[in-house]
Amino acid sequence: MKRWWLGLLLPLTLFALDGRSVYEKKCAGCHKLYIPAEKLMANFLEHNNTLLHLEAPTVNQLAYRLKQQIGDPKGDKEIQLMEVAAFVHDYALAPDRQKSLCMPEVMAHFETMPSLKGKISDEELEAVAAITHSFVPVRVDVSKERLPEGLSWSLTPTFFFLTADGKLVKTVPGAWVKEDFLQILNEAKGALR
Template sequence: MKTIVSLFVFLSAVFASELPEEFDKLLYEKGEKVFEKKCMECHEKYMDIPLLMKNFIEENNKLLNLKAPTGNEISFRLKQQIGSRDDMEFHLHQTNDFLKDYLYNPDLSKTICLEGVIRHFKVMPSMKGKITEEEIEEVNHFLYFLEGFNGVNNYFHKEELELK
């Protein structure tokens, strides 16, 4: 029995160490709930990149008829376009500041999306009075970790895949 418990503790420590210390599961889950409640009217949470590319490049958004960029597109672009990824904690602050500014004062000149994607959408309405700064911080944490840095998502999982 001691061997099993020791093995479990060891494996837990190994797998836990793979997550960056900046990742907060509770904050991620809160952000996901805020995203689902306040953002999914327009933004899908996640779609495979090859499908999105086909939709925008080959089908002129007629395949999916998306209203706005997906969460994983935003996640990727936030990390690519905003600030410096050298310090993850500071980068989270930078992306949070950007989101707060963009959500309260949206403007096409501030977009982080590619021209081939953004041309299919109107500028979003201001979320001032509809989302709090605390909720923006939660959504930022969710979006930041929604899509991994190298195209691999270490934190988000699709529940339907677990049921198989």
């Protein structure tokens, strides 16, 4: 009986969609993955989008808005993820500026996105919605506030990598170029295995 269940579960795991690869194939042409909030604010509020010349909101902008405005941000995360997936599905297939969650000052710089109807599957949309939930925006002014969970810092910026249950995996002080930071991310992922 155990072999039969393993045989059933294994193919489901093999064919699960990776949100990051769907994003790279279907979304990255317009939606950049991550740009720091301070740089985004300067781009839109001070430079009229002439600093970054963005075509669409970044995924970290969307993730922040989705987590704040869809479902209950303090409620069950799985239910909120289902609500976010439903919103992303609806918006991607029938985009409408009236449904946008972005600030009007930001949306003023963008055209309404084209519909992805017939260009992306329901499963792909669900996978993309899931990557928005992987962003956890935290901003702490260490000169005014204590860090949560007993964390401490020696340099700014300091990056903390935590498990979903709050266990500290890795602390990395200082600023890094993109290639080095990607290596640090891969090492942090490896520490979770």
